[in-house]
Amino acid sequence: MQTSFISFAAQGDKAIDNAQVSTSTEQSGAAKDGAQQQPGGFQQYSGLIMIVVLIAVFYFLLIRPQQKKQKQMREFREALKEGDHVVTAGGIYGKITGVKDTTFIINIGDGVNIKVDKGSVYPSAADTQAAQAK
Numbered sequence: 001m002q003t004s005f006i007s008f009a010a011q012g013d014k015a016i017d018n019a020q021v022s023t024s025t026e027q028s029g030a031a032k033d034g035a036q037q038q039p040g041g042f043q044q045y046s047g048l049i050m051i052v053v054l055i056a057v058f059y060f061l062l063i064r065p066q067q068k069k070q071k072q073m074r075e076f077r078e079a080l081k082e083g084d085h086v087v088t089a090g091g092i093y094g095k096i097t098g099v100k101d102t103t104f105i106i107n108i109g110d111g112v113n114i115k116v117d118k119g120s121v122y123p124s125a126a127d128t129q130a131a132q133a134k
Helices: 002-079 125-133
Strands: 085-088 093-099 103-109 112-117 121-123
Touching: 002 121, 085 103, 093 112
Parallel strands: none
Antiparallel strands: 085 093, 085 121, 093 103, 103 112
8 A cells, every 4th residue: 555655646746846847837938928028019009000101191192182172172263253264064164244152153155144053163274274374
C-alpha cells in the first residue's frame, strides 16, 4: 500500500509543478499581450479614422463644389431683371418682360408670353459669351 501511496504522491507533486509552470507561462503571455495592446488600440480607431477621411474627401470634392454652383445659380436668378435674355429648362429662348416673386413672364415671340418658374431659367449662351468678353 505504501508504494501506491508514494507513487500517487509523486504524481501529485508533478501535477503541482506542471500547474505552476503553466501559470507562469500564462502570466508571461499576458505580459506579452499587454505590450501588444498599445499598437492594437490604434487599430481599433483606424477604421473610424478612415471613415472620417472619406467623408472629408467627399465633402471637398463633391458636396462643396455643388453648393458653390447652386449659390451662383441662386444669385443669378435673383439678379435677373426685365430685358434679360434667358433659356428655360425646356430649351425655350426668350426675353424677360415681367418679374414676380417665384415666376418670370418671358416673351418668346411676337406677342407670345409664357409664365415660368424661376428655378427653370438659365442664362442664354449669348449673354454668357457677352459677359465673358467684358
